[in-house]
Amino acid sequence: MGIVERALRKLRLAVPGWHRRHAPRTAAADSLEQSPVAxxxxxxxxxxxxxxxxxxxxxxxxFTDNPRESGRCSNCQSFNRQRQMAYLIRQQCGLSQGGSWHFPSGLVIYNTETTGALHLQLNGLPGYVCSEYFGDEYRSGEMVDGRRHEDLQALSFADNSLDLVMSSDVMEHMPEPYAAHAEIFRVLKPGGRHIFTVPYNPLLVEDQVRAKIVDGEIVYLEEKAFHGDPVRPDEGVLVWTIFGLSMLARLRSLGFEATEWDLDESTHGIVGPGALIFEARKPPSA
Known part of the structure; x- marks a missing residue:
């Protein structure tokens, strides 16, 4: 173990609530030579x-030099990050990695987007709800051009009403991401999960706050950065935060059991550096 790896290990051990797991490997995956995630x-x-x-x-x-956002499935056109989400959802819900989606009866799932390969597979299933964010002029729960509007920082769902919340590279696009995490904690049923991806740098101890609101105005602390946005394809959406090691501790302080999953599942199209996905579980006793 090198100097950098030892330093990172010490940092992780020092952060309350840090849990890192490798997903159980399938027999098919074990039969192949795997490349190290690094x-x-x-x-x-x-x-x-x-x-x-x-x-x-x-x-x-x-696959490109950005493997997280590439590597298309020949059937559904999903890319690597979408498969990371699907893999962990299937695993944590006790589903096989193959075959169609069949959740237990009565399970309520909320997806924070209304587009993409995974949404297309889940859309229409009983208990599936999805939304987009259309702007401050709308109220959470309002329908906009046939799609539900939700501000994750002020959700319209009742307390303890959702079994699973899924978000993929969403939390970085709001000024108060931990307010959104607190809202998700509120609406999850005891034992419910938020499974999500975010831009994450394990070399950062604290989150990198790139912009914040001061007296009603956006103050930029770093060079402006935008990600593609299916709702506003010509504009993109601002990146407010790049998350670091302290994220799991912040989630724990909100009441979550927080886990970082490090996936390496080439037989399911999941490879490369950055194949990290996070799970924030509301304790059954909450």
Whole structure:
């Protein structure tokens, strides 16, 4: 273990609420030689296996130097990050990684987006609810052009009403992400989960706050950065925060049991550095 790895390990041990897990490896995954997560993914890589998004046998192609956002499924066109979400949701809900989606009766799922390969697979299932954020001029729960509007910092759902909340690279796009996490804690049933991805840098002890609101105005602390936004494709959406090691401690302070999952599942199209996904679970006794 090198100097950097030892330092990071000490930092992680010092952060309350830090849990890091490797997902259980499938027999198919064990039969293949796996590349270490720290190794870059080779451009032009082609993988075969079962896509956890569509549940079908597939080829995963088109990986780029940003493997997290590339590597399309030959069936549903999901990319790496979407498969990370699907893999952990299936695993934590006790579902097979293959086949169609069948959740237990009565399970209520809230997805914070209304587009993408995973949404298309889940849309129409009993108990599935989805939304977008359309702007401050709307109230949470209001319908806008046929889609539900929700501000994660002020959700319209009742206390203890949701079993699963899923968000993929959403929490960085709001000025008060931990207010949103607190709202998610409120609306989750005891034992419910928030499974999510965010831009995350394990070399940061504290979150990098890139912008904040002061006296009603946005103050930029770092160079402006925007991500693509299906609701506003011409504008993009501002990145307010890059998260660091302290995120799990902040989640624990809100009452969550927080876990970082480090996935390496090439037979499910999940490879490369940054294959990290997070789970914030509301304790059953909460």
């Amino acid at each position: 190794e870059p993914v080779e451009e032009g890589l082609v993988l075969s296996g079962v896509c956890p998004v569509c549940g079908m046998n597939a080829r995963f192609t088109g």
